[in-house]
Amino acid sequence: MAAAEDTTLPKQTHEDRVQSEAAAEERSLIDDVEVLIEDGKTYLEAELNYQKTRALFVGDRVKGTVLFALVGFVFAWMALIALTVGLIIALTPPLSAWGATAVVVIVWLLIAAIALTIAAGRWKELGKAFEPDEGEKP
Numbered sequence: 001m002a003a004a005e006d007t008t009l010p011k012q013t014h015e016d017r018v019q020s021e022a023a024a025e026e027r028s029l030i031d032d033v034e035v036l037i038e039d040g041k042t043y044l045e046a047e048l049n050y051q052k053t054r055a056l057f058v059g060d061r062v063k064g065t066v067l068f069a070l071v072g073f074v075f076a077w078m079a080l081i082a083l084t085v086g087l088i089i090a091l092t093p094p095l096s097a098w099g100a101t102a103v104v105v106i107v108w109l110l111i112a113a114i115a116l117t118i119a120a121g122r123w124k125e126l127g128k129a130f131e132p133d134e135g136e137k138p
Helices: 014-026 029-129
Strands: none
Touching: none
16 A cells, blocks of 8 residues: 555645745845734734623623612512511511511611621721821821
């Protein structure tokens, strides 16, 4: 059997090599810089198109995320309202309507006060992180 020849790449002859070397000698530095500038422009255009597409994708995803988060918060708010009404109805027989309302409101206010106290503490910690150190000049 005869050995299989590799036909995927064209064979470069001695004449081809001599011609490519001659072409390289005829090229000038200015030609090389012009090619480099063209390649840079092509790369910049491709990068700008990529970043534009990426920004459009992120913008689309942010809109969807905000929409679904808003829907989630609305339904969570309605659930809290239903819980409040249900607690008042459940506590009315032993405490009366006014007593049940007072108990539910006081519990919600205590939870709100605890959450706001924690938030204020974290806000102070955040403020301290941006204060200059003792050794630094303001």
